Amino acid sequence: MERIPILKMGQQLLVSIQVDMHDKLAMALQDDLTKRIVKDRARGVLIDISSLDIVDSFVGRMISDTALMAKILDAETVLVGMQPAVAITLVELGLTLDGVKTALNVERGMAMLERGAE
């Protein structure tokens, strides 16, 4: 089974979700991410979803849960790259992504995380 790669950039971890998520993949990502937050003493997690043209409530739930797990481990999560059609659909779907900060792109997301870590 493929696993979503996690990259380290300073004190932040970067995850780019480019494939359709299913249960096992989502769980593996949460597992890997929590381990890496502890191992790398990461202060922030950046989740890039610019490749996702569909975000349903399953993926939304996975992102919210991941942000909560990261917070428990003292790391902030920023979601970046949401496609406009996805944003419109999520609002209509009623998905609020509680506890997840958003930024337009990776640069702004990183800046947000670095500011927060000060």
Next chain:
Amino acid sequence: MSQAQEGDGCSLLLACDEDVVRLRKAVRENMIHCGFSLIDQTKMITAASELARNALRYADGGTAFIETLKKEGKPGILVSISDKGPGIDDVELALTDGFTTGGGLGLGLSGAKRLTSEFSLDTKRGEGTTVTIVKWK
């Protein structure tokens, strides 16, 4: 459901997560062919994805049926997801935002209704559920 001319339909088996991906692709292709806008595609595919995941989660899978429609010259797309699961006991409750019996977010059914032009649900306890959504251009 409204009166409409019926076009070609196709069926897909929903047995695993990969089938949800296949369903999305099929709906996408169909909608592009009919000239739907990107935002309409996104809403409809997201709604279909919610229903397909429901069938997998609650009923061990099901069947998806996609059909192009035409009404007064306007194209439409119909997606119907059927399962032979436990059925829904309280439909009104199930259609309430946040209500879930499966540890989800409880937005699938109500969301699918909001994202589409037409929504209908047929369920029988112990026999299964069919949810049909339609998006008109």
